[in-house]
Amino acid sequence: MPISGVIFDLDGVLIDSASPHHESWRLLANELGARVTEEQFLSTFGRQNRDIIPLLFGEDLSEQRICELSERKEALYRDLVRGRIQPLEGAVELVRGCRREGLKLAIGSSGHPANIDLALRELGISDCFDAIVHGDEVTRGKPDPQVFLVAARRLGLAPAACAVIEDAPSGVQAALTAGMTAIGLTTYHPAERLADAHRVIDSLADLTPAAVGSI
Secondary structure, X not given: OOOOEEEEOOEOOOEOOHHHHHHHHHHHHHHOOOOOOHHHHHHHXXXXXXXXXXXXXXXXXXXXXXXXXXXXXXXXXXXXXOOOOOEOOOHHHHHHHHHHOOOEEEEEOOOOHHHHHHHHHHHOOHXXXXXXXXXXXXXXXOOOOHHHHHHHHHHOOOHHHEEEEEOOHHHHHHHHHOOOEEXXXXXXXXXXXHOOOOEEEOOHHHOOHHHHHHO
């Protein structure tokens, strides 16, 4: 089945956000009298906050407290990045090129909706996407395929007609489980960690809309 839609992850695909996310977790931990190591951050980056917070700050937290800490962490993150968001190489050009070629586009991210909105507005590509699925809209995080299946449904496409661009092994696995074409981007992980993808690239500048459709 030909590719008719592309689903982009946000963090690590369209923007390099690891450093401010790490810093926002560190600031939150300071407020709580705790500490988040780089190893802890890297092992949880890309997962949903409701899964991360108990791992970092204690399994006995109530759902309400987890929600409060999640909102505080993301507010800290937005304070750090507002006005400073820059695209990864080739990201804006690929999104706009896919749009010009008539491909349907979606965001499939575990991120906070306000973070996604801020990033797309600062990159100037908000109007390029037909659907946005964020972490608050799914109950299961990657490698579960839920976020990508919801995105495909909102695009009105069969999973097999969608390509997913992901930077994390769990995201690649989610795309494959969904029955989609997986493209791995080596922003934070070496190529061998993404080897299950149909194609692995080092930069979105290496990818064209035509190439997406021919993978």
